[in-house]
Amino acid sequence: MVTVSDLTDVTALPSAWRSLGDVAQPWDALAWLDDLLAGLEPLLEGSVHPTAVVEGPVRLEAGARIGPHAYVSGPAWLGPGASIGHGARVRGGVVMGAGATIGHASEVKRAVLLEGAKAPHFNYVGDSLLARRVNLGAGVKCANLKAIGRGVRVGETQTGLRKLGAMLGDDVSIGCNAVLAPGTLIGVGSVVYANASVRGVIAPRTLVKVSFETDQVPLRDV
Helix, strand or coil: CCCHHHHCCHHHCCHHHHHHHHCCCHHHHHHHHHHHHCCCCCEECCEECCCCEEECCEEECCCCEECCCCEEECCEEECCCCEECCCCEECCCEEECCCCEEEECCEEEEEEECCCCEEEECCEEEEEEECCCCEECCCCEECCECCCCCCCEECCEECCCCECCCEECCCCEECCCCEECCCCEECCCCEECCCCEECCEECCCCEECCCCCCCCCCCCCC
16 A cells, blocks of 8 residues: 655655654544644744634744635644635644645645645645645545545545545646545646546556547527
8 A cells, every 4th residue: 555655755844744654554644633733832923914813723834824814723733934825714633834825715624735735726625635746726626525435445445534535645736626536545746637536546647637528519590
């Protein structure tokens, strides 16, 4: 099975986060996240817009910012230069590496966004791991709850988790309005076309295509 070290270079993580490389399975990053944020000490070295709402323990490192009308529920840890944009909703249990972005009208809960990861426009990210420089196109959804059945599988492995979103390796790029089913794991450097519906385990450096057939017909006089 793929490990966290297969998805990102754990030696490049901040020292306080490097234990992420010790977890047994990628979905164990969520339990690691819970432990990391337990007893989080608040810090406000960044900037918070006057219209933003911040509740609970939030650690805001130098250069991090929370934008207008954002709603942030702790615990949350924003690394240097990380940003939460206008109207974004952070529901707690979130860590953001240096320069990571949660943008306009995006909603994120219980998720790890490593250095440079972006959920920049109208995204949903729940119970997920976004490794370094992951980019979600506008409208991408990382679904975390199955409509049918018990427990989310990753490939053929039953995780025993009721909620589990996506686990995306370094430099993964997801096209606009794609939907990643619960338990989707995508290897380093892979690209997913816009409007795709993706599930299962995708190998590193894979292009996931989706085909649509369109017709062009002349308009008739009404």
